[in-house]
Amino acid sequence: EPEVTQTPSHQVTQMGQEVILRCVPISNHLYFYWYRQILGQKVEFLVSFYNNEISEKSEIFDDQFSVERPDGSNFTLKIRSTKLEDSAMYFCASSEMGGGSSGEQFFGPGTRLTVL
Amino acid sequence: AQKITQTQPGMFVQEKEAVTLDCTYDTSDQSYGLFWYKQPSSGEMIFLIYQGSYDEQNATEGRYSLNFQKARKSANLVISASQLGDSAMYFCAPRGQGGSEKLVFGKGTKLTVNP
Numbered sequence: 711e712p713e714v715t716q717t718p719s720h721q722v723t724q725m726g727q728e729v730i731l732r733c734v735p736i737s738n739h740l741y742f743y744w745y746r747q748i749l750g751q752k753v754e755f756l757v758s759f760y761n762n763e764i765s766e767k768s769e770i771f772d773d774q775f776s777v778e779r780p781d782g783s784n785f786t787l788k789i790r791s792t793k794l795e796d797s798a799m800y801f802c803a804s805s806e807m808g809g810g811s812s813g814e815q816f817f818g819p820g821t822r823l824t825v826l
Numbered sequence: 827a828q829k830i831t832q833t834q835p836g837m838f839v840q841e842k843e844a845v846t847l848d849c850t851y852d853t854s855d856q857s858y859g860l861f862w863y864k865q866p867s868s869g870e871m872i873f874l875i876y877q878g879s880y881d882e883q884n885a886t887e888g889r890y891s892l893n894f895q896k897a898r899k900s901a902n903l904v905i906s907a908s909q910l911g912d913s914a915m916y917f918c919a920p921r922g923q924g925g926s927e928k929l930v931f932g933k934g935t936k937l938t939v940n941p
Contacts, residue, residue, distance in 0.1 A: 741927060753871070753917065755928035766927050801871060814861060815929060817871035 712736045714818035716802050722824045723792055731787045731821045733802030742785045743803040743815060744777065746770070753801065759785065792825045799823075828852060830932035832918055838938050839908045846893065847903045847935045849918030855879075858921055860901045861929060862890070865915040874916075877901055908939045
């Protein structure tokens with residue numbers, strides 16, 4: 711069964727460093743998302759991406775964050791200068807259809823980011 | 827901000843019994859969708875069931891069903907015949923308002939199934 715994959719599963723970085731989290735969405739999906747979950751808290755939306763551009767972003771997704779689809783399969787989240795409060799599990803998700811539809815979002819296994 | 831309320835931080839159920847996990851939400855949309863996800867201790871998010879606001883029937887998917895009351899903005903998840911593997915966090919997540927792409931998650935309910 712097709713699935714969303716994410717690498718790495720765990721990333722440890724020093725405060726101020728740049729990190730890139732990678733995702734391979736399900737191949738025929740058109741909508742891509744990043745969410746994060748700080749330990750013990752709820753899942754929070756960061757950004758959605760469709761047709762090679764950001765379609766929606768949250769207040770969390772400030773200038774430190776960027777997303778890219780560098781080729782036909784990968785979808786990346788870059789954090790330019792990490793802060794301690796960026797430590798969280800980052801989930802990539804994809805869906806075949808977008809808002810207003812029943813298309814469920816399939817989540818990857820997550821990347822646990824630890825900022826020291 | 828859109829408010830999703832899951833009033834039960836923790837629930838316990840005996841194996842083979844049914845359990846209901848509560849969810850209420852606010853939205854100004856007339857047409858919207860609502861999802862439930864399961865998060866086991868391993869951390870992944872697993873889609874369980876979807877309800878459209880104009881669906882005439884309550885959604886069912888195997889042992890999962892929704893008690894959807896649109897007027898009350900309530901979409902409670904019912905798990906029948908609980909199994910030990912059902913022990914996990916459960917999140918209610920409607921779509922954002924105004925045709926938004928995003929899912930807006932509640933704080934979740936931790937379900938523990940006892941043998």
